[in-house]
Amino acid sequence: MTRTPRRRAYGVKSAPYAFLVPATVLFLLFFALPIGYAVHLSFRRTEVKGLGLGKGAREEIWAGLSNYTDALSDSELLHGALRILGYGAIVVPVMLGLALLFALLLDTDGLRLRGFTRLAIFLPYAIPGVIAALMWGFLYLPDVSPFLYLLDAMGLPQPDLLDGGPLYLSLANIAVWGGTGFNMIVIYTSLRAIPAEIFEAARLDGCSQLQIALRIKIPMVAPSLILTFFFSIIATLQVFSEPTTLKPLTNSLSTTWSPLMNVYQDAFVNNDIHAAAAQAVIIAVATLALSFGFLKAANSRTKQGDSR
Amino acid sequence: MSTQPLAAPGRRRLPLVPTAALLLGALYCLLPVAWVLVASTKSGSELFSTFTFLPGSGFTDNVADLTEYRDGVYWKWMANSAFYAGAGALLSTAVSAVSGYALAVYRFRGKETVFNVLLAGVLMPPVILAVPQYLLLAEVDMTDSYLSVLLPLILSPYGVYLARIYAAAAVPADVIEAGRMDGGGEWRIFRTIALPMMLPGLVTVFLFQFVAVWNNFLLPYIMLGDDEKFPVTLGLYTLLQQGSNTPALYTLVITGALLAIIPLIALFLAIQRFWSLDLLSGAVKS
Incomplete structure (x- = not known):
């Protein structure tokens, strides 16, 4: 394992986080967010108002279980x-x-x-x-x-x-x-x-x-x-x-x-x-x-x- | 180097039964490939009338028909697959390499948590991801685009896992330490010292991802509507679907299937020199 040398200590400390930025961003965008969104959607449903025509006729509401x-x-x-x-x-x-x-x-x-x-x-x-x-x-x-x-x-x-x-x-x-x-x-x-x-x-x-x-x-x-x-x-x-x-x-x-x-x-x-x-x-x-x-x-x- | 110990003299028998059993297994695995090879030589009328493994006379005609089909859309599919798999695997390998290296070489807070959370991604059924990914990309008007198939596949939990194992085994701590003594920055050390050492492992990650993207069906099936952007798997599927009404398309499907598996088999054979199958399961010689 690495020991932190006196010089460049700051760079060594922050480096792993910098290296992990691409994976973290991709994980948030394409794993965490979709999973969260799926869970969110699963608790909702669309309600149709009136004849269901025109803008605003369909509304997403809480659906519980x-x-x-x-x-x-x-x-x-x-x-x-x-x-x-x-x-x-x-x-x-x-x-x-x-x-x-x-x-x-x-x-x-x-x-x-x-x-x-x-x-x-x-x-x-x-x-x-x-x-x-x-x-x-x-x-x-x-x-x-x-x-x-x-x-x-x-x-x-x-x-x-x-x-x-x-x-x-x-x-x-x-x-x-x-x-x-x-x-x-x-x-x-x-x-x-x-x-x-x-x-x-x-x-x-x-x-x-x-x-x-x-x-x-x-x-x-x-x-x-x-x-x-x-x-x-x-x-x-x-x-x-x-x-x-x-x-x-x-x-x-x-x-x-x-x-x-x-x-x-x-x-x-x-x-x-x-x-x-x-x-x-x-x-x-x-x-x-x-x-x-x-x-x-x-x-x-x-x-x-x-x-x- | 063989890890097998030498058999005691006198007890050695030629293992005919194991060899025969493995040959049977090989035969089973090669059978459909052999069939598609033979079937692609048959003309439309020969396909359903002559014995399955009897070669026909229409291979060049079939390829010509396939090339002519809708102005060469088949070759467009092949090019798309090559692009999705090539670019996707390259990006994926790059992300896996930096992440795996960071997780193997540094000690920092939250390291195991990051690793475990990334790995948990492997367990998510693709559909629980693909459907909301589609809906989210639809929000930003990005569905039915090359990027919609490319981006979701870049982060590969398995790739990060493999890269971490290879980095831990192939990059000695004192080499990194020496690089620091010479005044190299962390990025420079990674790029010039660690990366070349990790290369054999990264070839494996690349191949694994290439196959994963090339073989993927669900994501393009959900994301794409315009068949000019289809990968070859999706293209052949739509062709087969139409074939149930127009059996003449069956010969095109079969010829297309053959031409679609050739590049991957060729890639495997070509890269074999740089790569051992065993690496795929994360085995590293210490």
Whole structure:
């Protein structure tokens, strides 16, 4: 750490604040102000006077909690939330399970093609969600899909990948495809940070690679697993671009399929920014509660494990 | 340098199963990309009639059609994306660098509070930000402009976090101290001494932000109305939407998707020499 020299003491003292000016200004303008404004809007509503024509006919008034009670009793929002929970229950475990598996496999001794496979699995990270959804969307279309073609060739029934239950799997697959590589890299990095002596000792004790993976590697990367879980939950609850992109390809995706789509619909199609603001605040609070609840549960679990 | 310990002799087996499993994973990840590569060679009639992975004969025609579509609006989208991602990532990296440096090197009141408040920004769902950002920018008549997509993305909490870690690891305190002894001002020390040391980390921040902006959909979707300002993600989305009425547009969408992912893949491969994937998770060799 720096010690303050006698000369230029003033400059050293004020320098960090000066360096932080751009970030602070941007934070206030594009984070704090919008959040405050959203909260403000969520407690207000527009009242239409008379016929609602002319200037001053619409007035913004205090609405108390009515936007919130409306939002919480909005069945579309609730259904959207349930859909997202179902979708997340597929995406998060599958994506992180695959990421952990691939990271452990990459960490195996004497592996061939390590560089190639690592880069290939990471590649989807560089592809926008919209384009990923678009590519998979075509691969789900009956006339194009190679999967349905194979099923047909084998004489098996062809499910409609863009409807009902399979639609969840199809959407989940896009998220898993896009997110596994990045999470794999995070886990792999923390695997490589484990000191080699630990494995040496385990090996002398006669542990197999599988035992080392299960008993040493996984517990030691638990912190990065928790972190990836945390961010995956947040990302999942905010899914927007993938279902929005798939929408033109199927009639089964409503404009309010996910809660965020519902917010967009209310804000820009129904022009009810107050309802949209209240929903956005609820989604933000629910996201934070869920992700921090998970973090807390995970932490207390780890602490228990430590004391044993 | 490998961190792997040597396997004890006699216990060494060729790990065929792990290699095979990883190859399967790689295959899964490359499959849609391979498909889009093949599909972009098909003409409109071949797309729905020939086997999926059978190459067609229309690639150059498709590219020509895409280029002609509405006087080359596709290339305008690509240029817009390059501008949003390039300028946005550059500004973002600059802000992350000064902020991360200040948070890593100095001791001052409120330091951890500033850091934690900035980081909390990561947790905010983009929509709770994007909708009021739109309404606020509408107040000052700035929606539907290049700036409306560029400005909200400059401050990246993750970028500040990474820059702080890199600065703490890469810039030794005694080097800064020596710079002060030589009578350098704080800004000069940062620019001439610390910045070059932080460069590998900053390349990572730049790439991360470039990808984040290039891939962003929600913000331009909310902010923009004029399709001359669309980034390629939004442009392709509108094209796909029209495609449900005019299937002839599907070949354009597919060719456009292929051409849109090439620059990012090329960027990744080109920069790989300066950059290790591991840096992305904040790992720094000490």
